[in-house]
Amino acid sequence: MADVQTSNPESNFAKAVKEGLVAAALALGLFLLIVGFRTDQNIRNELVLNQRWGLLAIFVLVAGIGRFLLTAYVTPWNAARALSKRTVAAKEAKEQSAFRKSFPKIGLALLFVYPFLVIGTLALYNGSMMGGLQGSLKYVDNFGIQILIYVMLAWGLNIVIGLAGLLDLGYVAFYAVGAYSYALLSSHFGLSFWLLLPMAGIFAALWGIVLGFPVLRLRGDYLAIVTLAFGEIIRLVLINWTVVTKGTFGISGIAKATLFGIPFTPGPGGFANLLGLPNSGVYYKIFLYYLILLLALLTAWVTIRLRRMPIGRAWEALREDEIACRSLGINTTTTKLTAFATGAMFGGFAGSFFAARQGFVSPESFVFLESAIILAIVVLGGMGSLVGIAIAAAVMIGGTELLRELEFLKHIFGNDFTPELYRMLLFGLAMIVVMVWKPRGFVGNREPSAFLHKRKLVSSEFTKEGHG
Amino acid sequence: MVSEVQKNNNAILRVERLSMKFGGLIAINDLNFEAKRGAITALIGPNGAGKTTVFNCITGFYKPTEGMLTMTRQNGEEYLLERMADFVITKKAKVARTFQNIRLFSGLTVLENLLVAQHNPLMLSSGYTILGLLGFPTYKKAAADAIEKARFWLEKINLVDRADDPAGDLPYGAQRRLEIARAMCTEPELLCLDEPAAGLNARESAELNKLLLDIRDETGTSILLIEHDMSVVMEISDHVVVLEYGTKISDGTPDSVKNDPKVIAAYLGVEDEEIVEMLEQAEAAGVDDLTAAVDLMSSEAIHELEETHPDAAAVSLVTTGPARPAKPAAAKKQSVAKLARTTASTATGTSEAKPAAKKTPVKAAPAKAEPAKPVATRPAAPKKAAPAAAAPAAAKKPAPKAPAKAAASASQIKAGATANALAAPRGGKADRLIDIKGIGPVNERKLNEHGIFHFDQIASWKKADVIAAEAYLAFDGRIAREDWIGQAKAMAKASQKKPAPKKSGGAE
Numbered sequence A: 001m002a003d004v005q006t007s008n009p010e011s012n013f014a015k016a017v018k019e020g021l022v023a024a025a026l027a028l029g030l031f032l033l034i035v036g037f038r039t040d041q042n043i044r045n046e047l048v049l050n051q052r053w054g055l056l057a058i059f060v061l062v063a064g065i066g067r068f069l070l071t072a073y074v075t076p077w078n079a080a081r082a083l084s085k086r087t088v089a090a091k092e093a094k095e096q097s098a099f100r101k102s103f104p105k106i107g108l109a110l111l112f113v114y115p116f117l118v119i120g121t122l123a124l125y126n127g128s129m130m131g132g133l134q135g136s137l138k139y140v141d142n143f144g145i146q147i148l149i150y151v152m153l154a155w156g157l158n159i160v161i162g163l164a165g166l167l168d169l170g171y172v173a174f175y176a177v178g179a180y181s182y183a184l185l186s187s188h189f190g191l192s193f194w195l196l197l198p199m200a201g202i203f204a205a206l207w208g209i210v211l212g213f214p215v216l217r218l219r220g221d222y223l224a225i226v227t228l229a230f231g232e233i234i235r236l237v238l239i240n241w242t243v244v245t246k247g248t249f250g251i252s253g254i255a256k257a258t259l260f261g262i263p264f265t266p267g268p269g270g271f272a273n274l275l276g277l278p279n280s281g282v283y284y285k286i287f288l289y290y291l292i293l294l295l296a297l298l299t300a301w302v303t304i305r306l307r308r309m310p311i312g313r314a315w316e317a318l319r320e321d322e323i324a325c326r327s328l329g330i331n332t333t334t335t336k337l338t339a340f341a342t343g344a345m346f347g348g349f350a351g352s353f354f355a356a357r358q359g360f361v362s363p364e365s366f367v368f369l370e371s372a373i374i375l376a377i378v379v380l381g382g383m384g385s386l387v388g389i390a391i392a393a394a395v396m397i398g399g400t401e402l403l404r405e406l407e408f409l410k411h412i413f414g415n416d417f418t419p420e421l422y423r424m425l426l427f428g429l430a431m432i433v434v435m436v437w438k439p440r441g442f443v444g445n446r447e448p449s450a451f452l453h454k455r456k457l458v459s460s461e462f463t464k465e466g467h468g
Numbered sequence B: 001m002v003s004e005v006q007k008n009n010n011a012i013l014r015v016e017r018l019s020m021k022f023g024g025l026i027a028i029n030d031l032n033f034e035a036k037r038g039a040i041t042a043l044i045g046p047n048g049a050g051k052t053t054v055f056n057c058i059t060g061f062y063k064p065t066e067g068m069l070t071m072t073r074q075n076g077e078e079y080l081l082e083r084m085a086d087f088v089i090t091k092k093a094k095v096a097r098t099f100q101n102i103r104l105f106s107g108l109t110v111l112e113n114l115l116v117a118q119h120n121p122l123m124l125s126s127g128y129t130i131l132g133l134l135g136f137p138t139y140k141k142a143a144a145d146a147i148e149k150a151r152f153w154l155e156k157i158n159l160v161d162r163a164d165d166p167a168g169d170l171p172y173g174a175q176r177r178l179e180i181a182r183a184m185c186t187e188p189e190l191l192c193l194d195e196p197a198a199g200l201n202a203r204e205s206a207e208l209n210k211l212l213l214d215i216r217d218e219t220g221t222s223i224l225l226i227e228h229d230m231s232v233v234m235e236i237s238d239h240v241v242v243l244e245y246g247t248k249i250s251d252g253t254p255d256s257v258k259n260d261p262k263v264i265a266a267y268l269g270v271e272d273e274e275i276v277e278m279l280e281q282a283e284a285a286g287v288d289d290l291t292a293a294v295d296l297m298s299s300e301a302i303h304e305l306e307e308t309h310p311d312a313a314a315v316s317l318v319t320t321g322p323a324r325p326a327k328p329a330a331a332k333k334q335s336v337a338k339l340a341r342t343t344a345s346t347a348t349g350t351s352e353a354k355p356a357a358k359k360t361p362v363k364a365a366p367a368k369a370e371p372a373k374p375v376a377t378r379p380a381a382p383k384k385a386a387p388a389a390a391a392p393a394a395a396k397k398p399a400p401k402a403p404a405k406a407a408a409s410a411s412q413i414k415a416g417a418t419a420n421a422l423a424a425p426r427g428g429k430a431d432r433l434i435d436i437k438g439i440g441p442v443n444e445r446k447l448n449e450h451g452i453f454h455f456d457q458i459a460s461w462k463k464a465d466v467i468a469a470e471a472y473l474a475f476d477g478r479i480a481r482e483d484w485i486g487q488a489k490a491m492a493k494a495s496q497k498k499p500a501p502k503k504s505g506g507a508e
């Protein structure tokens, strides 16, 4: 193999030229009639034939040159890279791990200062503190909070899918349970956010167990379908049980969260007034930002702790081989149920936070697409890896938000181009690219929960995804 | 045969009237036996006899159609296993098992595999996770103890160095040992092992014997063992139960079982492959164990075979014609012939072998080290037609060549040798052919007798050579299955890197 490459670089070049010519010829044949000619109606409603040789030439050239470059340079380069990668893999792994070790800490520090970083930057940019505060609203809310909600949801789902290997397509149902628990109980009974937050989690966990029971015997595709159906059932109940949920109308005017009793309202007694700050809605957003950050970190902390507990190991063992688990005396039923319940609980927390943040909930927020996005984040991030999932959430949700901003694309593609419409398209493309490039997600390697001599990452080629 | 199992406190497991049906198929039929406490009980029988099914019933993976499985623990508690869920059997009745096709948690590290096995005690000490989550010291201590216990077993199975590697990364033999250690970490009183020696080489198999005896003697764990490897069974088991088609056909000490005519019939009366397989396994375990296998297939079997085919010997004595296509069959039946050699009571077979050998064309090479070597002793190897495809090729192609070559080099290369046979090892030193997985000392000797001394010789084998070699090694398909040629190529390359005799040719 190796000598083939070294002995005949010029034959490779010749091959590339040949393939390029063939591709060009094919393109010519293919596009001659499709692109080269165009029929139009002229002013007198007559059919006229336009000839578009220039455009055809571009097509043909792109095909030919593209093929040539691919064969002559890209393929050998790829092969060489793969070859060198194998040899330096060991060395690289060491360097990477040093960076990887500090990455979570740096990321965490950045997350904690993020709102102030944004405010400071914008204040400098605008030249006034107030400008900084108001300008930061968008970045703290749309980017910070939005991304962190998905990070938390994905970390919660990660317990079910990444650790226990149970494919749950209806995760958004627990998010909905949490959100509606808070919305209903706070508007009917006036209970505070801090009381309802844990209650929402508990309700969701109970629903997790309720869902868990019937699906325990199912595996793989069957489990996925039933959980999917469960998610839809919850949504349909929310739509149709209008007496309680007000149906598609949704519940509005949900009480905001308070900082230990201090409300974020303008006027006397409010947060800004107490601290003598100028009135602004941004304080509440910053408060919410830190709230969801702490909730997400709680999820991460619990996940990390649980992985070192017997139950966490049993989850992972369940993902690897259920029968072997049973042969070791592990009750797989309760193990699966705890995984469902724990994952659902974090979904419930996130849901009640979501309701408090929006002040409005309706069934539209809990469609299957949400489940799919959360699942995609978990898969892209690398099942089981908290850091990978956080990165994936930032890329996916941040990317969606960014695409709203891309006004400059209009200058390139013309005014009738709306970037938002291409969001999902770009998304799908990005996901395919990531999955081809890293089939096990950004961080595929698994960190062992215990070690005797040295903590070595377990390569993704050994871990299983679970089958239900 | 023990007809009725009576109540016996010494029994850790009593299997009474166990039946298991899969639709119309009766996998186990009214099985009774018991496993004694502190003993190794072996469950043997041909493929598909229902051994694994018995295990699955004992460990709760199948619910038996009928019957009673009573487990008596050290403390006197009795459990009816057929009524319990699989994980409760491990947890409460203290029965642990391994699987015929290894089931490790391949993505977890070796250490984690052993920790998962200690799930139940750890779960308790972590206060069902809640206390552990809050960082209570009881859990920390229990976790440290669990790791110590894991280390103990890792030392026992010789895997301490690899504790932090993924279990899926271990070599096959180590995975088997790890699975046993993992089962032991559940602190069982009865350990059920499903073919633990399958796929192990002779050294690993000997280590396994030691490990199992260790487990029995040091922890007092009783062992129930399914095994095809007779060397393991005969060497370590205290008690053997033989199954055939779901029915018990023999039950007793290893010695009494291997002399039981029913057992011999079960092992010999079936397809040719069975015998070959037994022989192979015996070979893999070393020459000494061969005698064990030979013992097993004792005199009665030979008698029986001779009785069923009384004319076979006579035919081969008189005419050489039918002998030619029968050659591979003869080679396959070599195992039986070997029995004849060692068993004094059937010396008739051996004495007849000599004249037969002289008349056979393939045995033309005059210089023969052991005249009684029964490669072509037809008398003891009657019955069953030769596999049609392999037969003519093996008999025709190498056979005419071999005598010529043998004559030319005037050496002891045996008949039926492959085309690239050598009269003597190059440089007077043969390669260690046993380094190839699948070649044991016996096979090595046979290969040497047929002029194969070096890796590159095996590496350069073509299809016909493989057929010829398989004919004299008395097995079919194994060379390809175990990829001898590939292995030999790798070894030849490796030995070439070191200063070694240059290859003489024939290699591509």
Ligand SMILES: Nc1ncnc2c1ncn2[C@@H]1O[C@H](COP(=O)(O)OP(=O)(O)OP(=O)(O)O)[C@@H](O)[C@H]1O
Binding pocket: B022, B025, B027, B045, B046, B047, B048, B049, B050, B051, B052, B053, B054, B100
């Ligand atoms: N789940 C099942 N469903 C249907 N038939 C089964 C099932 N399990 C086993 N059998 C059948 O029961 C018989 C006994 O199988 P078993 O696996 O117990 O044999 P075994 O003695 O372990 O053989 P081997 O030495 O090949 O492992 C076989 O005919 C097998 O096909």
Ligand SMILES: [Mg+2]
Binding pocket: B051, B052, B053, B100, B194
């Ligand atoms: Mg079996």
